[in-house]
Amino acid sequence: MSARVIITEVAPRDGLQNEAGVIPTDDKLRLIGMLADCAVDEIEATSFVSPKWVPQLADAEAVVEAIMGRKQPPRYSVLVPNKRGFDRFQSFVDRGAWLKLAVFTAASESFSQKNTNASIEDSIERFREFVPDALAQGIPVRLYISCVIACPYEGDIEPRRVREVADDLMSLAPQESIDRGLIEIDLGDTIGVGAPADIIALLSEFDESVRSQRLVLHLHDTHGRAAECVRAGLQMGVKKFDSSAAGLGGCPFAGSPENPAPGNIATSILVETLRSEGFACGVDIDKLRTASEYAASIVARARAQQVS
Numbered sequence: 001m002s003a004r005v006i007i008t009e010v011a012p013r014d015g016l017q018n019e020a021g022v023i024p025t026d027d028k029l030r031l032i033g034m035l036a037d038c039a040v041d042e043i044e045a046t047s048f049v050s051p052k053w054v055p056q057l058a059d060a061e062a063v064v065e066a067i068m069g070r071k072q073p074p075r076y077s078v079l080v081p082n083k084r085g086f087d088r089f090q091s092f093v094d095r096g097a098w099l100k101l102a103v104f105t106a107a108s109e110s111f112s113q114k115n116t117n118a119s120i121e122d123s124i125e126r127f128r129e130f131v132p133d134a135l136a137q138g139i140p141v142r143l144y145i146s147c148v149i150a151c152p153y154e155g156d157i158e159p160r161r162v163r164e165v166a167d168d169l170m171s172l173a174p175q176e177s178i179d180r181g182l183i184e185i186d187l188g189d190t191i192g193v194g195a196p197a198d199i200i201a202l203l204s205e206f207d208e209s210v211r212s213q214r215l216v217l218h219l220h221d222t223h224g225r226a227a228e229c230v231r232a233g234l235q236m237g238v239k240k241f242d243s244s245a246a247g248l249g250g251c252p253f254a255g256s257p258e259n260p261a262p263g264n265i266a267t268s269i270l271v272e273t274l275r276s277e278g279f280a281c282g283v284d285i286d287k288l289r290t291a292s293e294y295a296a297s298i299v300a301r302a303r304a305q306q307v308s
């Protein structure tokens, strides 16, 4: 039997956060429903970040309200930057929502400052105010590290630096939570500059058991190398990948308005790559095609409204 790979679909969050236009909540919910229907494993639904920083996701409460009744895969995750965001998250958990928590820092100081107005160390101290609490409740937690290959402001990032940040993040988790599989570390090639050799050098910093159990690769397709990087990840034993329907997305602080950071690896490319390498993922490719067309159409509509 083919080895199973886990896919997190990030279009509703990473895909839409960088759009100049605001996508209506109903369109986001329809997209989320279509993606769930494709049988992806997880969907990153939205962010409880400051709406002043990311107005595109200011409707996060309405999005989570609509999906909170669902208790079967896909599991929904929400990005949270601080205790204020966690309080918003917790209020849904208290009402029975089956959510995963995602927090984010970076391997580059400049990127961390621009993205969250905090140093890497301070961002991890912010997480200490609520990540242990989430784990104690049995909530799974994703720990993102951005700029694991290079930073738009600082250039190349040493793999050793990424490993140090990962170790600091792991200090948030008691051993028992790690043993229960509640923690994952998501390595983001935020600006999509990685080549397979970079991915292999990065992953070599981690033990084989960590690579296969806890690491996620979050690839952006700037130079059309994301599929090759997926192959490198698979070769190194990684079993979890992020992708975005229609390849939407990019981080709002990774580029500039004139030169925005390119999108995530398209889910269709990820699925095709996994299949060609003999891995299984359970995604319905026809439904994915329809969902991807819809994702592209709502973004195109919002862009057209911006112009007119």
Ligand code: HMG
Residues within 6 Å of the ligand: 014, 017, 047, 048, 049, 050, 051, 052, 053, 054, 079, 081, 082, 083, 084, 085, 086, 104, 115, 116, 117, 144, 145, 146, 147, 187, 188, 189, 190, 218, 250, 251, 252
């Ligand atoms: P700050 O301005 O330093 O914080 O932002 P603040 O405490 O001064 O707050 C500013 C205002 O926001 C205040 O409102 C707060 O109350 C409010 P005011 O008093 O002025 O009316 N506020 C909040 N409101 C709602 N929810 C909250 C919240 N926090 C503060 N949680 C902060 C610091 C971290 C909040 C801000 O920098 C922020 O929200 N950053 C998020 C940026 C973001 O979402 N970036 C994209 C995600 S990362 C990414 O995409 C990379 C990834 O995909 C991986 C990869 O590709 O590599 C994950």
Ligand code: MG
Residues within 6 Å of the ligand: 014, 188, 190, 218, 250, 251, 264
């Ligand atoms: Mg991203």
